[in-house]
Amino acid sequence: xxxxxxxxxxxxxxxxxxxxxxxxxxxxxxxxxxxxxxxxxxxxxxxxxxxxxxxxxxxxxxxxxxxxxxxxxxxxxxxxxxxxxxxxxxxxxxxxxxxxxxxxxxxxxxxxxxxxxxxxxxxxxxxxxxxxx
Numbered sequence: 001x002x003x004x005x006x007x008x009x010x011x012x013x014x015x016x017x018x019x020x021x022x023x024x025x026x027x028x029x030x031x032x033x034x035x036x037x038x039x040x041x042x043x044x045x046x047x048x049x050x051x052x053x054x055x056x057x058x059x060x061x062x063x064x065x066x067x068x069x070x071x072x073x074x075x076x077x078x079x080x081x082x083x084x085x086x087x088x089x090x091x092x093x094x095x096x097x098x099x100x101x102x103x104x105x106x107x108x109x110x111x112x113x114x115x116x117x118x119x120x121x122x123x124x125x126x127x128x129x130x131x132x133x
Contacts, residue, residue: 002020037086
């Protein structure tokens, strides 16, 4: 897992890579129903993605082409209706914020998640620094 974070005046762009780009063009599922998860002191601890688009229609979530093996203590759980990512398996969510995300995938499966965030308060740097390699 790798996370990039770009901060601008009115928005933040965050990308969570579950695997690196493999040279094959990606497709994107846009505006997927998502909840950002925060701990009791507002550190970003993960996110939960559902198979529902902004307009209420359902979509098939792409999967990884292999079992995800954590590099640290992160957890990745997937099924056809939901994807749960926790950056630390010991985390407890105290706050959920609804947003949308874009999911990138190709014939080799899920690549990553893009968040375009405006007006959401929380400490995103706590995880983007850890997973930036």
